[in-house]
Every structure is written in structure tokens, then in C-alpha cells.
Amino acid sequence: GESVGLHLPTLSVQEGDNSIINCAYSNSASDYFIWYKQESGKGPQFIIDIRSNMDKRQGQRVTVLLNKTVKHLSLQIAATQPGDSAVYFCAEKHSNSGYALNFGKGTSLLVTP
Template identity: 90%
Template structure:
């Protein structure tokens, strides 16, 4: 089955700096990847997604990079703001795991003023 995990459980970032959150996945057949942001007491909120036919996708202040060779996914947040403080999850679907989304363990981002 799919195994999706994160390298760093907590990331402290100075306000205004860029943040990079990493994620590794195990199933090379995964073809759809999502990043979610979860604030305390709320459900996860969609940030950005990417399909396996792409290696980079940009949104507003966020960029997702996909390296299929090493099965690695990253989320870059530009000019991190206090409102970016949250837990970030990556999720993957496709391949042997089917269409269900399998989530990694999460990285907590703390933005220091």
C-alpha cells in the first residue's frame, strides 16, 4: 500500500522567509498529490495539487515540486506570514492504493515574528 511520510515534524520559520516542507512517498504508481493545511480545531484545507505528468506547479505564494525519480514531494511557501502557522500534510493517491487519499504524518510550521 501507499506510505507517505514527512522528514521534519516541526519547522520554525522567521516571518518573511521562505518555507520548504518535504514529503516522501513509497508507491511509484501514485499519480496524484495534494498538500493540505490544517489550523487548530479545523479540518484540512486544500492548498495545491499536482499530477504525476508535471514536476512543478505554482499557486499564490506556494509552489509544489514533484520528483518522481526519488519519490519526493515538497511545498515551498514564499514570504511566510504568521497566518501560515499550521500543520501541513501531503497526500497521495493512485496506483495500487487506488483512489483513496493516503496522508503523511504532518509537519507543524511555526512562524516567528
């Protein structure tokens, strides 16, 4: 069946470096993608989203890239800070699944000083 997965379960980066978190999806009908950040003991927090008619979108210190050809999504965090330490989830939805989000397992980002 359709799935959303992440290439790496954990990622450790040094403070100030850039981070890249990757995500693969399998359903070519997926048309909306979101990245969420989840800190320990809290619910997921929206970071940035992108629709399938775009291949790049930028926010504050974050950029999401979408490659529909290989069904790959990435989240880039510039100048990573200790406060960025969290689990990051990609999520997708497509028109034939209603409005529920399909989440990947998550990547744990650890920022070291």
C-alpha cells in the same frame, strides 16, 4: 507497505522567510499528490495539487515540486506569514487504491515574528 512520510515533524521560520516542507512517498504508482493545511480545531484545507505528469506547479505564494525519480514532494511557501502557521500534510493516491487519499503524518510550521 506503501507509505507517505515527512522528513521533519516541526519547522520554525521567521516571518518573511521562505518555507520548504518536504514529503517522501514510497509507491511509484502514485499519480496524484496534494498538500493540505490544517489549523488547530479545523479540518484540512486544500492548498495545491500536482499530477505525476508534472514536476512543478505554482499557486499564490506556494509552489509544489515533484521529483518522481527519488519519490519526493515539497511545498514551498514564499514570504511566510503568521497566518501560515499550521500543520501541513502531503497526501497521495494511486489508481489501485481507489479514490481514498493516503496522508502523511504532517509537519507543524511555526512562523515567528
